[in-house]
Amino acid sequence: xxQAATLHREPAxxxxxxxxxxxxxxxxxxxxxxxxxxxxxxxxxxxxxxADNWPVPAEVLGINLTAAMTFLLICSxxxxxxxxxxxxxGNMQEFRKFMLLTILGGxxxxxxxxxEWNHLIHLGVTITExxxxxxxxxxxxxxxxxxxxxxxxxxxxxxxxxxVGGLTGRIHQGNSSxxxxxxxxxxxxxxxxxxxxxxxxxx
Amino acid sequence: MADTAAAxxxxxxxxxxxxxxxxxxxxxxxxxxVIFVPIPWLMIAGALVILALxxxxxxxxxxxxxxxxxxxxxxxxxxxxxxxxxxIFMLIPELA
Numbered sequence: 001x002x003q004a005a006t007l008h009r010e011p012a013x014x015x016x017x018x019x020x021x022x023x024x025x026x027x028x029x030x031x032x033x034x035x036x037x038x039x040x041x042x043x044x045x046x047x048x049x050x051a052d053n054w055p056v057p058a059e060v061l062g063i064n065l066t067a068a069m070t071f072l073l074i075c076s077x078x079x080x081x082x083x084x085x086x087x088x089x090g091n092m093q094e095f096r097k098f099m100l101l102t103i104l105g106g107x108x109x110x111x112x113x114x115x116e117w118n119h120l121i122h123l124g125v126t127i128t129e130x131x132x133x134x135x136x137x138x139x140x141x142x143x144x145x146x147x148x149x150x151x152x153x154x155x156x157x158x159x160x161x162x163x164v165g166g167l168t169g170r171i172h173q174g175n176s177s178x179x180x181x182x183x184x185x186x187x188x189x190x191x192x193x194x195x196x197x198x199x200x201x202x203x
Numbered sequence: 204m205a206d207t208a209a210a211x212x213x214x215x216x217x218x219x220x221x222x223x224x225x226x227x228x229x230x231x232x233x234x235x236x237v238i239f240v241p242i243p244w245l246m247i248a249g250a251l252v253i254l255a256l257x258x259x260x261x262x263x264x265x266x267x268x269x270x271x272x273x274x275x276x277x278x279x280x281x282x283x284x285x286x287x288x289x290x291i292f293m294l295i296p297e298l299a
Contacts, residue, residue: 027279034283042287046294058238067235071228077266078224085217180268187266191259194227198255202238203248 026181030188033151037192040147041199044140048203055132060125061141061201062116069112070197073152076105077190080159080183090173092166099163102186106156113149117142144196151189158182223265230258 048054057063079101086094120141124131130138162182165171171178234254237247263269269280 024276024279027276031279031283034280035286038283038287039290042290042294045291046297050298063235063238067231070231074224074227074231077262078220081220081266184267187262190266191262194258194262195255197231198234198251198258202234202251 022177022181023184026184030184033188034192037147037195040140040144041195044144045199045203047136047140051134051136053133055130055134055137057201057203060123060132060137061120063201065112065116066197066201069109069116070193072105072109072112073190073193076102076109077187079105080186084176084179084183087166087171087173087176087179092172095166095179096163099159099166103156103159103163106152106159106186109152110149110156113145113152117145141200144200148189148192148196151192155186155189158185218265218270220265223261227258227261230254230261 079098083095083098083102086092086098120138125138125141127139127142129135159182162171162179165178234251237250237254240247263280269277
């Protein structure tokens with residue numbers, strides 16, 4: 001009787017599946033990463049309010065270009081969920097196609113960022129100097145977009161490894177959770193860019 | 204075991220990702236537009252913060268599947284947000 005009651009309280013699904021461990025691990029990593037990004041964004045905000053000669057970002061930074069970069073990352077998030085949806089249904093062709101599109105989106109983002117940085121350095125905005133006002137502007141700009149850009153770069157490498165795994169057959173419908181976990185990272189990078197775009201470029 | 208896990212992940216219907224994409228796109232256009240509206244900067248800043256948080260939440264809830272996650276994952280996701288709010292209040296005295 002008591003044994004039956006104990007059995008009844010057992011969860012239907014054990015939390016100890018490799019899938020959920022991997023997902024939990026990624027969420028914990030992203031939690032720490034979010035704290036780093038959060039600290040950068042909050043301290044940036046405080047310094048921005050404290051600085052007396054902060055330039056109007058829209059007059060220094062190219063809003064059109066970075067709005068396009070935002071669009072690109074949002075699109076790559078959509079192709080990522082499409083890739084996951086493909087592999088979950090066992091449609092490897094769809095998985096490969098959308099993974100490739102996601103990687104291309106991330107790569108295009110990095111190229112645009114390299115172009116933007118190059119352009120800004122020529123305009124006189126560097127990590128220590130800023131022709132348009134407070135030097136903290138350039139300082140925080142490169143630290144935040146650079147830290148995010150490194151995440152995009154890491155994400156492109158990560159997704160490329162997953163795609164190669166799919167091509168060689170090591171990743172398939174049966175272990176598609178690795179794709180979901182990679183997707184979590186990629187969407188997080190997209191989420192952080194949404195915040196950086198708003199706070200650095202628009203505010 | 205693997206069967207139940209698979210059944211669990213397939214249990215929920217796939218969210219309409221294109222609708223989420225559409226909302227993110229529309230909100231981004233509003234964000235870029237709102238900075239040119241001739242209203243006080245604080246109002247623009249407030250609108251931008253709200254729009255950014257809505258967009259970030261959309262990504263977390265739908266793309267990162269937070270909608271279908273257990274409570275523990277929600278807690279993990281919310282902890283950095285709580286700490287950021289804490290940090291804001293810790294740093295506000297620095298402005299004085």
